[in-house]
Amino acid sequence: MKLKEFKLTERKRKGSPFTGLWTVVLKEMADHMGGIRMRLLVGLILLTALGSIYSSARAIRDAVGEDPFIILRLFTTSTDPLPSFVSFMGFLIPLAAITLGFDSINSEYNKRTLSRVLSQPIYRDALLLGKFLAALFTLTITLLSLWLIVIGVGLLLLGIPPSGEEVLRSLVFLVATLAYSGIWLIVAMLFSVIFRQPATSALASFAVWLLFAVFWSIITGLIAGLFGAGGEAGRSAAELTISRISPNTLYGEITLALLNPETRALGLVFFSQLQGALLGSPLPFLLSLLLILPHFTGLLAAVILFFALTYVIFQRQEIRA
Amino acid sequence: MRRFIILLTLLTTPLFAQDYRGLSLSTDYPSIITSKTDIITLSLTVKNYKLPPQRVDLSILRAPTAWETVFVGNGNLISSVFVAPDESADAELWIDPPDNTPEGSYNFIIRATGRNNTFDLPITINIGKSLPRRLKIEPEFPSLIGTPTTDFSYRLSINNESSQDSLVNLRAQAPEGFQVTFKKAYRNQEITTVPIKAGKTEKVDMEVKPPANITAGKYEIAVLASTEGTSAETLLTMEITGQPKLKLTGPEGRLSGSATAGREKAFKLTIENTGSAPASDIEFSSWEPSNWKVEFNPKSIELLPAGEKKEVTALVTPSQKAIAGDYSVTFRANARDASNSVDFRITVRTSTLWGIVAVIIIAAALLVVVLAVMRYGRR
């Protein structure tokens, strides 16, 4: 990229690239909220969340014991047939994000609406960003209502209001979940830009999701095995590093650190590091935050970079179908 | 051998005894002096000397009026015993004097009646006189030396020199602040009274705890053993020598603090001598997780007079690889005669460097977007 050319291009166009952004956002959000696809999915998510929260609340109520983070346990406790709320989220949120994103651009091509919309006084930038933001806001609303359900069920069944730290931790968890869903959203949108057929992009998105959700641990083991030279510790470190490429791993670790305040470190801990450590004492909120900062940064940076990639590919595409 | 003994017995026994044929009725103390009018129990022995086996009837030949007597054998009322040749049989005679029996001497005659023989045993019971009570208390070691933290333990022998069982009260007079407890020797229960049978001796341990802030010197403790009508006293001394006592405390009395991994952090500790003697050669040491570094400034203190305090700085460097959260570190002060340690909870903060890196990474990612927008933007 030559700098000169760049400046010229930059100087060339006038007007804000964000013109019409909020119109796009509002229209897309209305589409998502009104669409039968999202309604079904949100219904499914709310039902499973309610189920898992209800059963974990009962399990917690039955187990007598003092716990300063009893509301957080609502998120993480799993009762035998049902997985915990967070594992449900780890599973369903990518699904929702992919559903929102996989046909966002190619459907505009297929419906032949793209050139019509872009002939209005807006830039493509606003269309792509608007679609991304609209999906993100839709997910935010879904997650926020889920959060309220958890707190509400906690109040109703346990009779305990959440402490300030619990609210903070669960809200940060919400933000992290949003970043995690952002990854799947932007990946689905990237495929929707690359592939003209929504079915293809949906399939590609789900393939990526399946790769990380199911097969990544196997692949991790295989690849780490190739670097076998480092001995057991080296192998474990390699395995950890590779597994952290997966957003699922990052999200899982973030969840662990935020919702189990006793978590002191993520990943490999040597015995020497544990010497003299007072185990079981909860980590202060800010230290937990510091613990997940790299993970959160990774997720966020990935979202931004994938957005940039999607953006560049979309901008370079021809408008005509 | 047995024959030889029998022979010897034959040779030495007076002829009378040797030749005696008939019955005998005996008791250890045929004349008793008592002050009480409780039942008096006499043990009786009936012996058959070279007579054929026979039944022997027991009876009271003479007794003061209104006194009741019964023979008791093996828990039953009896009136006779059976004796084989050269054997004896035991029985008891219970004598119940009537209430308000006046002082005086009362005589009884008890008769044992065999087939052909009889034997009379006269008995005298004197009502009114008794032995005076007397207690004696004697320490094993009347003088002990120790430090304020020593447990002083005196062993006392208390002797009931009277004919009656007594309940003895124990009391000690010690300087203020001293804690005195009595225990029966080899037992753990604290006691204030000890029952002592007539004529017997009991051993009692007296434990004394001087107050912690006592100054060196000689102290006296008086021990009083008392029972109805009499008492005994003894004086014990304890010499308390001075002792230093160290107390290590954290900054403003707190026992926790925070530090950043890999970064040195200073904690201001206070060392205080709360003892009664100056502490000398105080050395500081610590127990910390591996790869941690703890240094003290100053490293040692030559002399710390009693009642004075000094500040010590502990420079703690958590391991570079320490994980976030709480660790325990022990600071210790060792003097010649005293030591103290304190467990300090250190909350390790991981480096905030990651925060900066995170900001840089996000900024870099955003820069990519900005470049993309500049190059491909606004189409």
Add this chain to the structure above:
Amino acid sequence: MNTNNNTVIKTENLTKCYNETPVVNNLNLSVYRGEVFGILGPNGSGKTTTILMFLGLTEPSGGKVNIVGFDPLREPLEVKRRVGYMPDSVGFYDDITARANLRYTARLAGIETEETEKRTNDLLTQLELIDVADKKVGTFSRGMRQRLGLAEVLLKQPEVAILDEPTTGLDPEAAQEFLRLIRGLKGKGITILLSSHLLHQVQAICDRVGLFSHGRMVLEGTVEELSSKVIGGAYDLSVEASGNDLEEQIRKIPGVVEVELYGENEFHIEAKEDVREKVAAEIVRAGGKLLSLNMKRHSLDDIYARYFEEERDEAQRVQANREKA
């Protein structure tokens, strides 16, 4: 670039290449205020690319464009605010109503809500869509969609309306109806640029046309101008007459370019002007008997076909010469 007030669209050497292949090649075009200009040519001749470059939706590889006083490269938003565009086989969001589709467009175009409602109702009434205004667009026929597309274009009250293949997919009757609607816009002072590959369909409503071929605008002007330029004469007469030496006599008439004799009595006359009277007079004067006289105007299709015939011949000649050399 100098544009006077009457030039709404002007291009100078506008070029667009994909992978070094020119799709639009050195296009010089001017469209004047209030006229209906037709960009005509077969599929793949660069019509849509040209239009997209007018709107700033495709970046030219070279040359300049000025549309309604703005450079679409520099100020595409200003251009798009003033120019309405109906793409080739326009599409709408099928699961929302016609009204909602228009509302979205209006919001993107920055039209106030009240104004939008008013304009929407007016336009839908005018385009006979008011009955289905609150139906989902998914149920609409192709013709209704085209009309909705036109409504969307007019919603902006544009200075220029660009219509890409507006009659595609319509049956001939609907197409004529739609073209009549377009023609009606001319009265409102809107400059109309339309593209089509159905030359004969649109020739009637275009004031001027530009014929595109392989990225070049090969001919430009009114239909009449083109036909005189390409065919030489714009008039075709077929005459049935009997008489002696008529062919020679007719050939002498000024304005006649070519006379061909088919069979015994049938003549085919090409002329630069209307020579019907003169021909009739000449036949009568020469003592011939005029049996019938018909004149037909050249259609654009003829012009196009003729032009490419000549060009092909020319090309073959050049090719042949080159091979000889």
